[in-house]
Amino acid sequence: MTGMTLIVKRIARCVKSFIFLYGIYITLYGHLTPGGGFAGGVIIACSFILLILAFGKEKALERISKSLASELDSIGALMFLFIALLGILIGGSFFINFIQKNNPGQDFHLFSAGTIILSNIAIAIKVGSSLFMVFVIFAVLRVVKKGDKFEMIQTEMRDEE
Amino acid sequence: MNIIPLFVALPLAVAFIIPMLSRKFKWFPDIAGNITTLILAGMSFSVIGKTGIYSMGAWEAPIGIVMVLDGLSVLLLIAVNVIAFASTLFSVNYMDRYTSKLRYYSLFLLMVAGMNGVVLSGDLFNLYVFLEIASVASYALVGFGCEHEEIEASFKYLVLGTVASAFILLGIGITYGSIGSLNMAQVSEQISLSGMNNALLFAVALFIMGFGLKAALVPFHAWLPDAHPSAPAPISSMLSGVLIKALGIYTLARILFNVIGVTDTILNILMVLGAVSMVIGVLLALGQWDFKRLLAYHSISQVGYIILGIGLGTPLGILGGLFHLINHSVFKSLLFLNAGAIEYSTGTRQLDELGGMKEKMPVTGGTSLVASMSIAGIPPFNGFWSKLIIIAACIQAGRPVFAALAVFASILTLASFLKVQKYAFFDKLKDKWKDIEEVPVLMRLSMVLLALLCIVMCVLLLPLLNTGLFDNIDILGPAVDALMKGTAYAVRVLG
Numbered sequence: 278m279t280g281m282t283l284i285v286k287r288i289a290r291c292v293k294s295f296i297f298l299y300g301i302y303i304t305l306y307g308h309l310t311p312g313g314g315f316a317g318g319v320i321i322a323c324s325f326i327l328l329i330l331a332f333g334k335e336k337a338l339e340r341i342s343k344s345l346a347s348e349l350d351s352i353g354a355l356m357f358l359f360i361a362l363l364g365i366l367i368g369g370s371f372f373i374n375f376i377q378k379n380n381p382g383q384d385f386h387l388f389s390a391g392t393i394i395l396s397n398i399a400i401a402i403k404v405g406s407s408l409f410m411v412f413v414i415f416a417v418l419r420v421v422k423k424g425d426k427f428e429m430i431q432t433e434m435r436d437e438e
Numbered sequence: 439m440n441i442i443p444l445f446v447a448l449p450l451a452v453a454f455i456i457p458m459l460s461r462k463f464k465w466f467p468d469i470a471g472n473i474t475t476l477i478l479a480g481m482s483f484s485v486i487g488k489t490g491i492y493s494m495g496a497w498e499a500p501i502g503i504v505m506v507l508d509g510l511s512v513l514l515l516i517a518v519n520v521i522a523f524a525s526t527l528f529s530v531n532y533m534d535r536y537t538s539k540l541r542y543y544s545l546f547l548l549m550v551a552g553m554n555g556v557v558l559s560g561d562l563f564n565l566y567v568f569l570e571i572a573s574v575a576s577y578a579l580v581g582f583g584c585e586h587e588e589i590e591a592s593f594k595y596l597v598l599g600t601v602a603s604a605f606i607l608l609g610i611g612i613t614y615g616s617i618g619s620l621n622m623a624q625v626s627e628q629i630s631l632s633g634m635n636n637a638l639l640f641a642v643a644l645f646i647m648g649f650g651l652k653a654a655l656v657p658f659h660a661w662l663p664d665a666h667p668s669a670p671a672p673i674s675s676m677l678s679g680v681l682i683k684a685l686g687i688y689t690l691a692r693i694l695f696n697v698i699g700v701t702d703t704i705l706n707i708l709m710v711l712g713a714v715s716m717v718i719g720v721l722l723a724l725g726q727w728d729f730k731r732l733l734a735y736h737s738i739s740q741v742g743y744i745i746l747g748i749g750l751g752t753p754l755g756i757l758g759g760l761f762h763l764i765n766h767s768v769f770k771s772l773l774f775l776n777a778g779a780i781e782y783s784t785g786t787r788q789l790d791e792l793g794g795m796k797e798k799m800p801v802t803g804g805t806s807l808v809a810s811m812s813i814a815g816i817p818p819f820n821g822f823w824s825k826l827i828i829i830a831a832c833i834q835a836g837r838p839v840f841a842a843l844a845v846f847a848s849i850l851t852l853a854s855f856l857k858v859q860k861y862a863f864f865d866k867l868k869d870k871w872k873d874i875e876e877v878p879v880l881m882r883l884s885m886v887l888l889a890l891l892c893i894v895m896c897v898l899l900l901p902l903l904n905t906g907l908f909d910n911i912d913i914l915g916p917a918v919d920a921l922m923k924g925t926a927y928a929v930r931v932l933g
Contacts, residue, residue, distance in 0.1 A: 347457060348458060350457075351457050354454040355451065355455065358450060368496070373496050
């Protein structure tokens with residue numbers, strides 16, 4: 278049996294979806310309450326890191342593979358940049374809040390503050406997937422000893438290409 | 439449309455598109471990387487002579503974040519993007535020997551985006567963020583080969599680079615604490631209104647330490663001779679050619695001259711640091727037999743020249759310093775590419791194992807001769823003119839000791855590069871190198887491009903002599919102006 282004891286596994290199975298949901302909440306309400314894309318992304322990544330800790334990295338990688346995490350990483354960054362560049366096309370200035378300018382939502386509602394919520398989602402995707410990748414790399418590095426150097430990482434990385 | 443934000447947005451976008459598309463199209467990283475740097479180089483030429491202030495999201499300064507384009511930024515943008523193009527051109531064949539081209543180009547473009555951001559930023563904290571983007575990408579690129587020695591150099595660079603970043607962040611924090619603003623123009627305005635206080639003086643010391651570490655001035659130089667030779671050759675040429683200048687010298691000059699405002703004490707510190715780096719760097723270089731390590735020590739020495747010129751604080755001194763900055767970025771990049779070409783063909787960079795490479799590799803030999811003569815200060819190559827101006831400026835400012843040290847360091851540089859030429863290129867061809875070949879055409883092209891620049895760059899001086907020739911490429915004049923006007927920077931940005 279890989280991973281930790283039954284108790285840890287059971288609890289992890291129970292709370293993982295709540296942690297994930299809480300991450301989404303923090304992200305979506307980032308413009309209204311404390312939090313935002315970065316904090317939300319970290320919490321989302323935590324739900325997967327919990328899986329790695331409790332069940333081993335294979336279980337987590339079944340749900341979100343390394344190549345998917347890497348794609349999400351790029352997609353998040355590109356989404357953020359795309360929102361900024363749309364500002365030039367629509368509002369005439371880099372990073373301008375073009376939605377807020379044209380149809381301001383009602384204050385203190387979910388759909389207010391224009392592009393901020395979209396940027397938060399982009400940041401959450403980027404931060405969540407990057408942090409997950411960082412933790413996966415740590416999980417790989419654990420077994421690297423002096424002598425067999427970096428061949429192990431390199432082979433793992435080659436698989437993914 | 440205003441193109442200022444695109445200097446950061448374009449390389450950033452391509453850096454993230456490359457990993458997505460390259461799994462399907464193996465040729466994509468090469469093409470995308472080269473086209474992007476070519477476009478960036480074209481864009482940087484198109485802003486010559488222009489100035490501009492760009493408010494992000496249409497929030498005006500000092501509330502919003504601004505990007506400021508002025509003479510000094512234009513000079514650095516041209517240096518960064520032209521060298522980046524030459525390096526990516528060289529990488530196409532050279533990087534075939536390494537594992538992952540998509541990661542390489544992705545990190546490379548992130549580093550370029552960071553450097554472009556640093557030279558355009560008008561906000562202290564944004565400057566720090568861009569500086570970290572460029573630094574973190576360079577830490578990874580130094581260790582790209584994943585051999586023991588490379589990882590060790592990368593780790594050393596990482597630790598010292600992080601110490602530098604911590605100093606800089608602490609300095610920015612203290613400045614923010616005592617001024618209450620991060621906008622460089624507003625900080626500058628407040629300092630000229632209320633004067634310096636002890637907290638700000640401490641911040642200045644932290645900035646000199648932090649940016650001095652990034653620029654590898656002598657007491658802070660320990661990481662450079664390990665990091666620069668360990669990186670792949672195109673990365674060494676980026677690191678030595680432009681990274682230490684964009685992250686170290688530019689930021690130091692910008693903050694000390696335009697934000698804090700220079701005093702005699704600060705200028706004296708800069709001059710002494712510059713002179714010490716100049717002499718110690720070249721003395722350490724003399725004994726080196728590893729081609730790239732020798733070049734890395736010369737980078738320390740040449741950075742000393744630039745800081746000495748800027749530290750004189752006179753228009754002629756700053757002109758010499760900035761001219762040497764752009765000259766050094768060209769010839770030092772070229773020398774690192776030469777070293778890379780030799781390593782590509784022979785697999786070694788130990789000078790005493792080489793010999794007679796001129797016969798087998800005429801293009802590499804010829805271009806390295808041009809670059810060696812440039813760095814040693816032989817007329818009519820570009821290095822001669824900038825060293826001449828720096829020495830003349832030392833005499834004009836009444837500092838004959840510094841002038842003598844500059845001449846002394848220049849002679850030792852010549853000696854050191856005569857050694858390189860003799861052992862690597864002119865000596866008898868050894869038997870084991872009978873079958874080596876000249877490097878592929880794209881690598882030759884990028885070296886020839888830089889060698890041509892070494893020869894023609896003295897025309898940059900012509901617009902300053904009121905001859906009426908080449909007035910449309912007046913790069914140095916506005917750059918000197920930007921520094922000489924000092925804290926009038928605030929008026930220009932805030933209006």
